[in-house]
Amino acid sequence: MSNQETIPGPCHFVIFGATGNLATIKLLPCLYNLEAAGRIPGDMSILALGRQDHTHESWLEHLHKVLQDKFGNKVDPAIAARFAKRFAYMSGDLREADFYQRLKDKLAEPREGSCSNIVFYLSIIPKDFNTVINFLDEYGFSQPRGLHRIVVEKPFGTDLETAQQLNRSLHKHFDEEQIYRIDHYLGKETVQNLLVYRFANTLIEPLWNRNYINHVQITVAEDFGIGTRADYYDKSGGAMRDMLQNHLMQLLTVVAMEPPATMEADAVRDEKVKVLKSLRIIPEDKVTDHVVRAQYTAGTAKGQPVHGYMDEPGVDPESATETFVAAKFYIDNWRWRGVPFYLRTGKRLAKTESSISIRFRHPPQHLFHNEELDHIEPNWIHLLLQPTEHMNMEMHVRAPGLGMNTRTVALNASYRQAEDEKPLEAYQALLLDVIRGDKTLFIRFDEVEWAWRVVDPIIKAWAKTKSDVQGYPAGTWGPEAPQIFDCHDQEWRND
Numbered sequence: 265m266s267n268q269e270t271i272p273g274p275c276h277f278v279i280f281g282a283t284g285n286l287a288t289i290k291l292l293p294c295l296y297n298l299e300a301a302g303r304i305p306g307d308m309s310i311l312a313l314g315r316q317d318h319t320h321e322s323w324l325e326h327l328h329k330v331l332q333d334k335f336g337n338k339v340d341p342a343i344a345a346r347f348a349k350r351f352a353y354m355s356g357d358l359r360e361a362d363f364y365q366r367l368k369d370k371l372a373e374p375r376e377g378s379c380s381n382i383v384f385y386l387s388i389i390p391k392d393f394n395t396v397i398n399f400l401d402e403y404g405f406s407q408p409r410g411l412h413r414i415v416v417e418k419p420f421g422t423d424l425e426t427a428q429q430l431n432r433s434l435h436k437h438f439d440e441e442q443i444y445r446i447d448h449y450l451g452k453e454t455v456q457n458l459l460v461y462r463f464a465n466t467l468i469e470p471l472w473n474r475n476y477i478n479h480v481q482i483t484v485a486e487d488f489g490i491g492t493r494a495d496y497y498d499k500s501g502g503a504m505r506d507m508l509q510n511h512l513m514q515l516l517t518v519v520a521m522e523p524p525a526t527m528e529a530d531a532v533r534d535e536k537v538k539v540l541k542s543l544r545i546i547p548e549d550k551v552t553d554h555v556v557r558a559q560y561t562a563g564t565a566k567g568q569p570v571h572g573y574m575d576e577p578g579v580d581p582e583s584a585t586e587t588f589v590a591a592k593f594y595i596d597n598w599r600w601r602g603v604p605f606y607l608r609t610g611k612r613l614a615k616t617e618s619s620i621s622i623r624f625r626h627p628p629q630h631l632f633h634n635e636e637l638d639h640i641e642p643n644w645i646h647l648l649l650q651p652t653e654h655m656n657m658e659m660h661v662r663a664p665g666l667g668m669n670t671r672t673v674a675l676n677a678s679y680r681q682a683e684d685e686k687p688l689e690a691y692q693a694l695l696l697d698v699i700r701g702d703k704t705l706f707i708r709f710d711e712v713e714w715a716w717r718v719v720d721p722i723i724k725a726w727a728k729t730k731s732d733v734q735g736y737p738a739g740t741w742g743p744e745a746p747q748i749f750d751c752h753d754q755e756w757r758n759d
């Protein structure tokens with residue numbers, strides 16, 4: 265986010281898990297985009313580490329295919345050739361010591377220039393984090409402190425205890441300034457825009473509290489399933505760990521935080537942590553009143569029949585892993601006490617869309633309607649984050665014609681103004697920040713820790729029974745019942 269170059273760019277960018285899903289769909293394409301934008305330091309090499317056996321040639325073919333799949337005929341052959349030249353590939357088992365000796369030898373190969381910065385990007389399943397961190401230290405990669413950086417993907421731990429262990433293990437070998445905890449939602453332009461929307465407009469901020477807001481909905485819906493990710497998703501993921509504990513909690517904090525003293529990273533994080541600390545903990549025995557979990561069953565996606573979660577390759581036939589979660593939270597502070605925040609996310613839902621919807625209270629006097637007040641649509645603000653990015657304010661105006669009737673109109677403002685303002689992938693911004701050594705958009709451990717404190721009682725309660733796991737047909741908006749709303753006039757906005 266900042267324009268400052270804090271430390272020199274790395275000469276080696278090492279990707280653990282380079283043949284995995286994240287590298288394929290996000291990291292490699294985003295690095296290519298940075299190459300195209302001329303933002304990768306000229307002498308930076310990229311070392312791809314993976315389990316699959318590849319010769320140098322077959323790796324380059326794989327890379328070519330990854331770019332083709334993502335960009336089709338928009339791949340520029342000259343840029344792709346320049347990008348490919350940066351790569352070397354090394355296969356092996358990251359749980360074996362020999363792997364790190366070979367890594368060391370590879371990184372010690374003579375090269376031009378005197379740069380000694382290295383980025384280690386851990387795009388691997390969480391259960392391997394500790395192993396890799398310990399081996400990296402054992403083989404001397406945690407030094408020099410100022411120059412080597414380690415990027416840790418979410419989920420950071422699988423519960424509070426494992427998150428704390430992981431953090432201890434990181435701190436045993438690396439300084440905080442070397443550690444980059446990624447939540448790519450913070451790299452999304454529309455998420456950053458939320459801060460501007462809230463704190464650069466006097467129109468909004470005075471209404472943004474319990475006096476005017478009835479409730480808040482945060483939805484991150486995806487129409488696709490888990491694909492080939494069962495190994496991660498079924499064992500250490502699930503909608504709660506994979507999405508709600510991190511991405512949706514980050515969205516919640518940005519919606520609910522107080523204005524920071526400045527826009528400096530720590531000032532913003534301090535305010536976000538205050539929100540997380542004020543979240544009311546749901547007692548284990550009340551979890552089913554506040555949280556719904558479910559798995560998709562057979563249904564449709566983009567008009568085609570698709571199978572259910574239990575039939576996805578690699579999923580345990582006894583699995584209780586949720587592919588959908590909806591939860592109600594309260595923030596017990598001066599601004600938000602009593603206002604429910606409804607969060608939901610799921611795979612194989614009706615469409616792929618992320619939004620934040622704010623429902624306002626009814627006006628105190630009922631002047632223009634014959635109907636009961638609670639049948640009248642209140643004002644809403646919708647913030648659509650993706651795939652389209654716009655703000656929508658729903659207000660009442662007089663309906664033309666006889667009588668004093670009202671109707672709802674939407675004031676719609678698009679986030680992008682011109683055709684040439686192309687959306688920037690979140691990972692692109694974050695990868696550039698890692699390369700430049702700018703930590704502004706990365707997570708501090710107390711954010712992770714406080715988010716786990718709220719989520720922990722829920723996953724503990726879930727571990728005791730499977731009886732509450734609902735089903736929903738793929739292509740729908742999740743299970744019809746039970747619902748978690750406080751009032752009969754609250755419901756999910758699905759438009």
Ligand code: BG6
Pocket residue numbers: 448486506690
């Ligand atoms: C990842 C999750 O962190 O975020 C995925 O592991 C999810 O399961 C993805 O699909 C969503 O990211 P985005 O940027 O496409 O909304």
